[in-house]
Structure formats: structure tokens, C-alpha cells
Amino acid sequence: MEKKIPLKDEAFLQHPILFVLVLVSALVIMDPLKMGPLGGREYRPVKHSIAPYKQVMESWPRDNQSRLGRLGKLEFVGEVFGPESLEFDNRGCGPYTGLADGRIVRWMGKDVGWETFALVTKNWSEKLCAKGTDSTTTKQWKVEMKCGRPLGLRFDKESGDLYIADAYYGLLVVGPEGGIANPLAAHVDGKPILFANDLDIHSNGSIFFTDTSQRYNRVDHFFILLEGEATGRLLRYDPPTKTTHVVLDGLAFPNGVQISRDQTFLLFTETTNCRLMKYWLEGPKTGLVEAVANLPGFPDNVRINEKGQFWVAIDCCRTPAQEIFSHNPWIRSVYFRLPVRMSFLARLMGMKMYTVISLFNDKGEILEVLEDRNGTVMKLVSEVREVNGKLWIGTVAHNHIATLPYP
Numbered sequence: 001m002e003k004k005i006p007l008k009d010e011a012f013l014q015h016p017i018l019f020v021l022v023l024v025s026a027l028v029i030m031d032p033l034k035m036g037p038l039g040g041r042e043y044r045p046v047k048h049s050i051a052p053y054k055q056v057m058e059s060w061p062r063d064n065q066s067r068l069g070r071l072g073k074l075e076f077v078g079e080v081f082g083p084e085s086l087e088f089d090n091r092g093c094g095p096y097t098g099l100a101d102g103r104i105v106r107w108m109g110k111d112v113g114w115e116t117f118a119l120v121t122k123n124w125s126e127k128l129c130a131k132g133t134d135s136t137t138t139k140q141w142k143v144e145m146k147c148g149r150p151l152g153l154r155f156d157k158e159s160g161d162l163y164i165a166d167a168y169y170g171l172l173v174v175g176p177e178g179g180i181a182n183p184l185a186a187h188v189d190g191k192p193i194l195f196a197n198d199l200d201i202h203s204n205g206s207i208f209f210t211d212t213s214q215r216y217n218r219v220d221h222f223f224i225l226l227e228g229e230a231t232g233r234l235l236r237y238d239p240p241t242k243t244t245h246v247v248l249d250g251l252a253f254p255n256g257v258q259i260s261r262d263q264t265f266l267l268f269t270e271t272t273n274c275r276l277m278k279y280w281l282e283g284p285k286t287g288l289v290e291a292v293a294n295l296p297g298f299p300d301n302v303r304i305n306e307k308g309q310f311w312v313a314i315d316c317c318r319t320p321a322q323e324i325f326s327h328n329p330w331i332r333s334v335y336f337r338l339p340v341r342m343s344f345l346a347r348l349m350g351m352k353m354y355t356v357i358s359l360f361n362d363k364g365e366i367l368e369v370l371e372d373r374n375g376t377v378m379k380l381v382s383e384v385r386e387v388n389g390k391l392w393i394g395t396v397a398h399n400h401i402a403t404l405p406y407p
């Protein structure tokens with residue numbers, strides 16, 4: 001890709017090249033033709049606090065056997081479209097999962113197959129929204145806002161109700177029989193919630209959920225990463241008063257959220273900053289936020305296992321170029337105004353997609369690392385659920401679920 005153009009007579013060319021460079025940079029920075037991938041958006045890159053690349057990568061354990069790639073199995077290929085979050089009901093049936101076409105579906109066993117369980121809007125229609133395997137492509141983008149995009153899913157252990165964080169419709173709930181979900185929180189402080197992403201239910205009934213950005217919705221999520229903007233929030237919905245509260249503000253792409261088994265803290269991922277964070281709910285540190293682990297890539301959901309440990313789904317990987325970018329917003333400002341495709345720019349930065357999933361204890365110590373180095377089984381992994389000796393792995397952008405016997 002990075003072809004070098006041979007220069008025959010450098011001395012002669014020096015001045016014209018300088019001139020052209022200045023001209024091109026000026027054009028690129030002003031982007032008068034709206035040709036860059038940003039397409040004329042107001043784009044304000046800022047510095048963000050990401051741990052040094054070298055420090056993280058040198059200490060990060062590698063899975064040299066690429067066990068996820070070798071032992072993982074693809075299931076339901078072409079039957080589920082971008083299954084982001086995977087959940088099982090109180091009888092252990094499932095998985096239930098939210099799809100890119102806006103539906104929440106559940107697996108009913110081989111005879112019945114996948115069944116539509118719930119919708120986040122009564123405006124959902126097969127004609128408008130059901131695009132099959134195309135749902136995970138840009139073809140869905142135009143209708144995604146109307147059809148919904150259910151992300152985080154959680155069953156309430158007592159009532160059997162399913163709580164849903166939908167990227168466009170906010171926090172919703174649907175009874176154990178399914179149907180059209182009821183909205184609980186679509187606004188906070190009088191403003192619409194732009195990008196609800198994941199949730200967890202506290203034992204006292206309060207729902208903690210993430211709102212990824214106040215500036216960009218899900219379709220535009222790549223710009224959150226590019227800018228490093230930090231307008232994301234952790235929110236809390238209290239059922240007794242039906243009120244929604246801002247718990248934390250100023251987060252850089254808050255994504256997955258998981259409350260600890262003893263309810264004393266919750267973990268959430270900050271995708272832009274490649275880290276796992278802890279927010280204390282009880283004890284002497286109540287209200288404090290700490291970074292518990294720096295990750296080699298961009299984390300999505302966090303899910304607890306039966307031992308109270310935490311699986312984090314990570315899209316790999318960070319690159320040295322990204323580090324330079326994150327500390328120098330002006331470079332990003334120029335780079336991403338170049339009139340070429342975003343995917344090409346990402347490749348130039350050395351971004352190669354593969355997957356790492358990792359298990360942490362409550363102190364952020366790494367207990368397990370499983371990789372799929374060649375991205376054979378999984379790319380853009382979104383969640384890992386450990387259930388009865390098996391890992392279930394979701395993905396936001398592909399049409400399958402991966403499974404892996406574990407431990």
C-alpha cells in the first residue's frame with residue numbers, strides 16, 4: 001500500500017513539491033469539497049489519556065497458541081445478524097440476543113430455531129427493517145434509527161423481565177413473555193439519550209447503564225474514537241421514582257458495564273482509552289473511579305462469571321501510530337480529512353483486526369488471555385458469556401456466534 005514514488009531529480013523538484021504540499025494540506029484541512037471520510041462533519045479531535053503503547057503491550061500476556069482461533073467454533077452462521085449481547089433467561093433458556101435488524105431473538109432449540117422475542121419500537125416492520133445478513137452492513141444505517149439497535153441485555157433475576165439498552169431508544173424493559181418493550185429512560189436532564197450501550201441491574205433494583213456519547217450516535221461511533229471526545233456518561237435509572245440520574249460524566253466511549261457480585265463496585269470499559277475502569281458503589285471509596293487495567297485493544301462488554309470474575313471482549317489492537325495520534329490531535333485533524341476511504345486510512349495506521357478475550361479478577365489481575373490472532377473465528381467481538389463450561393461470544397458486525405469449551 002505504501003508505495004514510494006521514485007523522485008528522479010530531487011533538487012529540482014524540491015520547491016514545486018513544497019508548493020504542492022502546502023496547497024494540498026490547505027485543501028485537506030479546509031476540505032472544501034467535503035471529500036474526506038468525515039464528509040464535512042464538525043470534527044474536533046482532542047487529547048485523551050491512554051496508557052503508553054509499549055508499556056501495555058510488553059506486559060500483556062500473549063496466547064501463543066491462538067486458542068480462541070483454533071478451538072472456537074462458529075455457530076448459527078447466517079442466522080443471527082450482529083448478535084451484540086448474549087443473555088439467558090431465569091430458566092437457563094437461550095441465548096437471547098439483540099440483532100442489527102432491531103429485533104431481540106431467542107434460540108428455542110433445533111426444532112424451532114430462532115424466534116423473535118421482543119422489539120424496541122412498535123414502528124418495526126419486516127419490510128423496513130429485516131435485511132437479513134445485510135443488516136450488519138451500511139445498508140441498515142439509514143433505517144437503524146427507526147428500527148432500533150438493541151445492545152446490552154440483562155434479565156432481572158427476580159421478575160424475569162428483560163432490560164434492554166438500545167442505541168437509539170435508550171433503556172427499555174419487556175416482560176418474560178416478550179413483545180414490544182416499554183421505554184424507561186430515553187432522556188436525562190431534559191435531553192435525549194443519544195447512544196445507550198449497556199446496562200446492569202443492582203440488587204436494589206436500580207439500573208446502571210452507559211450512554212456512550214452526547215455528540216455521536218451509533219452509526220457515527222467511529223468519530224468518537226477518532227476525536228477522542230469524552231462526553232459519555234454512566235447513568236442510573238431508579239424504578240421506585242422512575243427517574244434517571246447522571247452518575248459519571250466526561251467518559252471516553254463508556255461501553256460495557258458489570259456490577260460486582262457483592263454489589264460494592266461496578267466495572268465499565270472506556271473504549272477510546274482502551275481501559276477497564278472501576279466505580280465504587282459502597283465502602284470508604286464510594287463514588288471514586290479507578291483504572292483497573294489497561295488493555296491491548298478496544299474493549300466492548302464486560303460480563304461476570306459464576307466465580308465473580310470478569311470476561312472482557314477486546315477488539316485488537318492498538319498500534320504505535322494510534323498513540324502518536326492520541327497525543328497529537330492536529331495530526332488526526334489532517335489525516336482523517338484526506339479524501340480517501342476510512343478503512344484505507346485505518347490500514348495505513350497498521351490496524352489489523354483480530355480478537356483477544358481476557359478474564360480478570362476484581363483487582364484487575366489478568367487470569368486468562370485467549371486470542372484469535374488470524375481473526376479466523378472472531379472479529380469485532382462484543383461480549384463473552386461463560387455459562388456451564390462454555391464461552392458464548394457475540395459480535396456486533398458479523399452474522400454468527402462463536403462458542404468455546406471453557407475451562
Ligand SMILES: *[C@@H]1O[C@H](CO)[C@@H](O)[C@H](O)[C@H]1NC(C)=O
Nearest residue numbers: 058060061062063064065369
Ligand atoms: C509467546 O511468545 C512471545 C514472543 O514470541 C514470548 O515472549 C512469550 O514468552 C510467549 N508466551 C508464552 C506463554 O509462551
Ligand SMILES: *[C@@H]1O[C@H](CO)[C@@H](O)[C@H](O)[C@H]1NC(C)=O
Nearest residue numbers: 064065066069070373374376
Ligand atoms: C495464521 O495464518 C497463517 C497463514 O494463513 C498460518 O500460517 C498460521 O499458522 C496461522 N496462525 C494461527 C495462530 O492460526
Ligand SMILES: *[C@@H]1O[C@H](CO)[C@@H](O)[C@H](O)[C@H]1NC(C)=O
Nearest residue numbers: 120121122123124145146169
Ligand atoms: C413511529 O412512526 C411515526 C410515523 O413515522 C412517528 O411519528 C413516531 O414518532 C414513531 N414512533 C417511534 C416510537 O419511533
Ligand SMILES: *[C@@H]1O[C@H](CO)[C@@H](O)[C@H](O)[C@H]1NC(C)=O
Nearest residue numbers: 202204205206238240281282
Ligand atoms: C441502589 O444502590 C445504588 C448504589 O449504592 C444507589 O446509587 C441507588 O440509589 C440505590 N437505589 C435505590 C432504589 O435505592
